[in-house]
Amino acid sequence: MSKRLFFLVVTLLFGTFTAGTQAWDHPAHMTTAAIAFIEIEKANPELADALELVFMKHPDTSPFWVAAGDTRGRERSRRMFIEGARWADDTKGTIHDRPTWHTARWPIMTDDAPPEAKAAAEGREGRPAGQAIEALVMNYAMLSSAETNNSERASALTWLLHLVGDIHQPLHVSDQYSKAFPAGNGAGTLEYVMDPVNGIPMPLHLLWDSNIYRSTELDDIDKVAINLVKKFPRDKYPELIGLEGPGDFERWARESYQVAVDFAYGYGLETVMDPDKDLDSDKAVKKMVAYILYGKPAVDDAPAVPAEYWEKLQTTAQRRITLAGYRIAALVLAAADQINAERSFTGIALDTLD
Structure with a gap:
């Protein structure tokens, strides 16, 4: 297999089997939702209570009922909301999966990048690979x-x-x-480092996904969310301005891109590439599946x-996760306000026809 084809196969594998690993991992996604729910609950308690009614109409309801357990009222709403942040990862490989939306x-x-790589990048004329931004614009419009x-x-x-969390990684x-x-x-995903937590090689991307948060237990998620809100209150974010429109999503993604440019490959970080880059595609698939x-x-x-990189990665990840939670809350609150305004206007318009 050629080097270029190997890269393509591995990239597609990670996109197909681990759409979620091309974003934050389950615990981080769940934490963004837990933070968002705290904010929604403070701003609009009635909306916090009503969110469960939305998830009950989901085309794939089973995960939300499982997450809710035997809870009722706002706690059921909260658990369904937190489950909602990881659903896009859990649905990979099903009819609901949208692999290209995650990046x-x-x-x-x-x-030392080769000229053909630079030419290919220039040919995109500033457009990113992957449709996360377009998917966010569309899904917010629908919401x-x-x-x-x-x-x-x-x-x-x-x-x-899910996708708001994705673009903050x-x-x-x-x-x-x-x-x-x-x-x-x-x-x-093609560069490996030693995981500081468990001492085994891990793709650099997954190290960022997982950082130090490896538990999906709800008690652990809640503790992390509460601690992050205390550590990174809203006034610590000069970039946390009001919603301006569809362009917000690209602006948020470019914030994350700048972090990658400034830090992700610096601070003395060394990586190793899979030495079996010439494996045929079948064996490459088996290796990736074995890891996943x-x-x-x-x-x-x-x-x-x-050590300096690991410390900065944790702080950066915590800050980005918390910011994503605040922004999710702002979007959900704004969507509810817009729906109410449209319904109020529609009612007034119908009254004028009587």
């Missing part, structure tokens, strides 16, 4: 319209919860091109993550 990747060019049916609104809400909005990776590094399902890495050893 919006702009190129990072190293000095906030009074004319959207209940099932479509529920689906739109789950995608919004720096390696989710970038691909690095170099002599070693002329077709891109698969958003960091069983945690068996493609390499036996990888460079340690520098």
